[in-house]
Amino acid sequence: MVGILRYLIRRLLFSMLLVLGVSAIIFFLLNAIGNPVDVLMADNPGITDQALAAVKAYYHLDAPVWQRYLIWLGHVAQLDFGTSISTNLPVGGMLLTFGAETLKLQIPAILLALLMAIAFAAVAAVRQYSRTDFGVMSAALFGHSLPGFLLGVLLILIFAYWLGIFPSYGAYSTRNPLMGSYVIDGAWHMVLPLTMLTVFNTATLTLLLRANLVDVLRQDFIMAARASGLPERRVVFHHALRNAIIPVLTYLGILFGLMLATAPVTESVFTWPGAGALYLSAIQALDYPLIMGETMVVTVMLVGFTLLTDLAYVLIDPRIRLD
Amino acid sequence: MTDVPPLLNVRNLKVHFFTQAGVAPAVDGIDFRVNPRETLGLVGESGSGKTMASLAVLRLVPPPARIVSGSIEFQNRDLLTLDEAALRDLRGKHVAMIFQNPAYSLNPIFTIGDQLTEILRWHEPVSRTAARDRAADLLRLVGIADPLQRLRQFPHELSGGMKQRICIARALLCNPALILADEPTTNLDVTIQAQILDLLAELRDRLRMAMLLVSHDMGVVARMAHRITVVYAGRTCETGDARTIFHTPQHPYTRALLESTPRIDHDYEHATRPTLRTIGGRIPNLATPPTGCRFHPRCAEATEECAQLRPVPFEVAPGHSVSCLKRGSPGVAA
Amino acid sequence: MARPPGQFRQGWHRLCRNRSGLLGLSLVAFVVLVALIGPEFAPYTPNDQSAMLSFTAKGAPTWAHLFGTDRNGYDVLTRVIYGAPTALAVGLGAMLVASVIGILVGGIAGYLGGTADELLMRFTEFFLVIPVFIMILAVVRLFSIVVVGTPLERLPFLNLATIIVLLGLFGWPPIARLARAEFLRLKNMDFVEAARCIGAQPRDILFRHILPNALPSLVVVIALGIGGAILSESMISFLGFGDPKAISWGQLLYFNYEVLRVSPWAVLAPGGAIFITVLGFNLLADGLSDAFNPRLKQ
C-alpha cells in the first residue's frame, strides 16, 4: 500500500510538471507569434475599445512574457479562464456547456468500440490465418485508413441526403423535436456522428487487440491452460484477453485524453455544437482566452488520462514495479 | 512387462506443418508406448519432433501443424476420435502436462491460487475453500514450505525452481494417470534440476503415475526413464529398456548420440588432445527431408539402399526394436 | 557466383509475397506516379475556372469533366491530380523533419543510456501530451495574420511549409521511442559487443552496426507517419486552415463541403484520393513490418 501511495504521489507530481511545462510551451508559442492585441487589431480593424481593454487587462500587456505567463497561470489555477472576447461569457462555463455535448458523443463511441473490438479481435485471433481472420483484418485496416471525416461525409450523403432517415447536422432539431421528445430527438441526432466515431475507434482497437491476442495465444501458459482441460472460451476470454488488453490500455488512455482535441473534425462535419466547434470559432475570432482555456483543458485531460492509464496498469498487471 | 496392456500407445503418428511454402512432414511416423507406472524417455535433438509428438497426445498441436494420421490410444480409447468435451475431460484430469519453461507456463496476471483452483473446480465439483485446501496440500507435496502464502503470490514473485514446482503441482491436481513432461528441467540450473528430478521421481513412484519424459539430455533420461525411445528427424530410431539403449545401442544414431556427449565421469587425457566422436553434417531441414532413412546422409554405415528405402521397426531382441536396414529392418519404398 | 540476397532484398521478396503489403506498395506507387507525371496528363490547367463562365460549375461528371466540376468551376480531376504532389510533399517533408529529430533524440537516449536517456525520454513525454492538432490550428491561423506585411509573406506556400514543419516538430516522439528501444536492444547484442571486442570505434559501431539494423523497424513507423501526416494536413485544410495558395485535397473538401448535397463528386473524389493514399501507406507499413520481422519462420 505504501508502495502504491508513493508511486501515485510521484506520478502526480510528474503530471503536474508536465501540465506546467506544456502550458508554458503553449503560452509562449501563442504569445511569441504576436501579442494578442496586435493580432486582434491586425485582423479586426473594427474591434471595440472595450474588448481591447478587456484583453489588455486580462493579459497585463505591459509586463514581460514570463510574468504574463505566471499571472495567467495563477488565474487558471483558480479555475478562472477569463472572459471570452466574442461572447463576453466566462470561458469556464462555455467549456463546460460545449464540452458536455462533445463527451456525449465521444464516451459512448469509445466504450462501444472497445466492446466491438474485443469481439472482432477474439474471433479473428482464435482463427488466425482463416478466412474470418482475413475478413476481419481487411475490414479493420480499411476502417482504420478511412479518414473519419470522409466516413462522416458518406454517412451524411447516404443516410441524410439520399435516404433521409437521419439529420445531417446539429445535436437537436430547432423546431418540432422527433416524436415530441427531446430525448429521442437528441438520440436521433447522435446516430450518424456516433457511428462515424465508433467505426474508426473499433477498427483501430481491433487491429491492436488482434495483434496482442495472437502474441498471447502463442504463449506457453495458454497451451498450459488448454492442457489443463479448460474450455477454449475460458482460455481465450479469461486467460488470453486479460493479458492482451494490457498494452491496449495506453491507446485507450490516449483516446479518452484526446476526446476534446479530436472533436473539431467530427463537429465540423456534423455541425455539432461541441467543444471542437467552439474551438474552431475561437480561433477564427482570435478569442485568446477561449483558445488558451480550451488548450489548457485538453492538456490537463491528456495528462490526467495518462495518469489514470498508469494507475490501471498497476491495478491490472501485477508485474509492474512501483519504484 | 510386455503382456500388460499399454497405458498410452502411439502408432505411426504423423504431424505435418501446412505452410504457404508447402507441407513439412515434421513428425513422419513416430511410434512409442508408455506402460502403466512406467517412465518412457523420448529422446531427440531439436527438430526431431519429440515435442510435437507429446503435444499430439493431448491433441494440442498448434496450427499450422496438424495431426495427419496414426493412432493414439490411451486406456484403450482412440484419442484421435474424441470430441471436444471428451478431450477437455481428458486434459488435466487423466493426462497432464509439464512444460519446458516454467517462466512462461504460468499466467503472469493471476495468482498461483487462482490458477490452481480454477483447474480443479473445472474438473471436479468442489467448493472454493476445498479447492484451495487441495491446492495447498499439493504445494506441500511438491516441497513448498509455505503453501498458503505462495497461493497468494503472482508467478513473477517466484524463482524458476519454485515455478516449476508449482507447474508440477498443477499437473498433479486431479491425480492423472499419465504425466507428459516436456524438457521439464532444461531451463533450470544443475542443482535446481537435481531437486526437480528427485521430486518428479519420488512423486511418480509414490502416486504410481506413468510419465512421458521428453528430453535431449541423455543424463536426465538415464536418471529417470525405465524405457527409452530415440527419435530423429520425425521418426523413431530405436526403442528399448534404458539399460539396453545405454549399454547395447543398435541404431547408428543412438550410438553416435551417446558417444558424442562428453561425460562427467570420464577422464580426458588433455596431453594427447582428446576427441569426441562426431556426427557429420547438420540436422536436416524438415521442409525437404532426406529420402529413405532420414539419418542416411550423416550415417557412417549408410549404403545405397538407405537412400532408397525407409526402414520399418524391427525387433532385434524382446522389447528392443530398431529401425535400420543394417540391423535387419525390412525396408519399404518411400 | 550469384550473390545471395541480403536482409533488405529478402525483405523485399517477402513483401512481394505478402498480399496486403503488395497492395499497399501498388497504391503508394500509383500515388507517386500521379504526383510525378499526372500534371502532364491533367485535362485542364489547375487554375482553369472556365466552367464558372459557362455556368457549368458544380456540374456532374461528364466525358469532358470525368469527376465533374466544383463550385469554383475547377475541374475536379485536375485538382485531385495536382493535389498528389502536395500530399506527398507534406508526408515526406513532415516525416523528414520528424525522423531527423526522432532518430537523434531516441538514438542518443538508447545508446548512451543512464541519465541522458532518462532526461531525453522525459522530454519526449512532454511532447507526447501536447495537443498537437489543435495547437497547429491555432498556430497556423495566428501565423497567417502576423506575417502580413513582412517579407515572409512573399514566400510561396508559406502556410503549407508551416504546416509541414509543425507536423514534423510535433510528430517525432513515436520515432524517438522506437529508435531508443532499437538502439538499446542492439547496443547490447552480441554482434555489437563482438565489434567492440575487436576494437571497432564507437563511430563504426553506431553507423555500421546499430543504425543499419535499426532502420527496418524505423522505416515501418516512418511509412505510417507519412500517411498520418497527409491525413493531418487534409484535416487541417478541411477545417479551413490550409494554404489557400496550394492545391490540396483537404482544400477541395473545404471549398465544396457546403455544397455536398449538390455536387458530392467534388467532395468524394478528393476524399477518395486521401483514403487511397493513407490506406496505401498503412498497408505498406503493415507489409514491411511482416517482411522485416518474420515472426513465424515458415
Next chain:
Amino acid sequence: MNALLRVEHLVKRYPVRRRGILGGRAVGQISAVDDVSFSINAGEALALVGESGCGKTTTARAMLHLVPATDGEVWFDDADILPVFRGTNRAAILRVRRGMQYIFQDPYLSLNPRWTIGQTLREPFRVHRHARQAEWPDRVAALLQRVGLEPDHAWRYPHEFSGGQRQRVGVARALAVEPRLLVLDEPVSSLDVSVRAQILNLLVELRVALGLTYLYISHDLASVRFIANRVAVMYLGGIVEVAPVAVLFRHPLHHYSHALLSAVPVPDPDTKPTRVVLSGEPPSPMNMPSGCRFHARCAAALPVCKTTRPPLIDVGDGRLLACHNPR
C-alpha cells in the same frame, strides 16, 4: 610465474536505482562480481563454472572491458590493461584487443545479420590493419578453412547457416586478430548434441594447433571436463575452489563444488546418484550474506562461517580453496 593473464580483486557492482520524479537515485547495489582473483598460464585452459547469476560471464566481460569494472586489476602479459581500455591511446587499446578475444554464447545473436560472413571476417583486418588489403580475401578464406568451412561461405549471410556453422564463424572472427587468449562464453550450450561435439573437437584442436590459452565459461560440467585443464568454481560472485580438472572432479573439497558435481546426471542408468541435494536457492546478490557466501545452504557450516569470509588459499595439489571446514 609465466601467467599470461592475472585477474586481481576484480569487482563489478551494479547500482539498483529507484525512479524519482525526473531522474533516479541509487538505493542499493548488486555485487555481480565480488573480489575475484585468478590467473591463467600460457597454453592452459581454465574453466570458470557456476550456476546462472554467479558472475562468471560478468567476470569475463569486465576483464575485456565490455562492461566497465568497478574495481580490481587485470594483468595481461604483465601489463595492467584496464587503465589502457579506460584511456584514449588507440594504438595501445588495439594492441591489447589483439591479445585476447571473446566468443559468444548464442551464435544467432553474435553475427551482424546484415553483413556477409566475408564482411564480418574482414572487419578485424580493417580495424587492426595487420595485413595488407590485397591479402584480406586470402586471409578470410584461410580462416574459414581453419574452422572447417568453405571459402565460398564468405559470400553468404548468417541466416543461411546453422547454429554450429555460425559458431565456427564466431571462432574464425576471434582468430582473425591472431590472439593468444580466447574467452569462450558457453560456446556450445545453445547447440544440439550432435553439433556440440564438432565444435568441442574444433576448440580442442585449435588450442593445440595454435598454442592458444582458453578461459572457458560454462555451466555444463561434462564439457568442462573435456576441454579444461583447471577449473575454478564460482558461487554468488566469488571463487570458492580452483583445482586441476581431474583433482576437482574426483574429489571436490568445497561443499558447493561437491553439490554442483553430484547434481549432474550421468548418462548411465546403472550409476546410482550419490547426491548431496542442495536445498533452497542461491540468495540474491543484492544482500550478500556475511561470512562465507555459501554458509546458509551448507550442511557443514560452523559458527565462524557466518561471520568470517574464508580466504582462497593454497591447500596443495595445485588446489586453492575458500572454506573453513572442507570435506
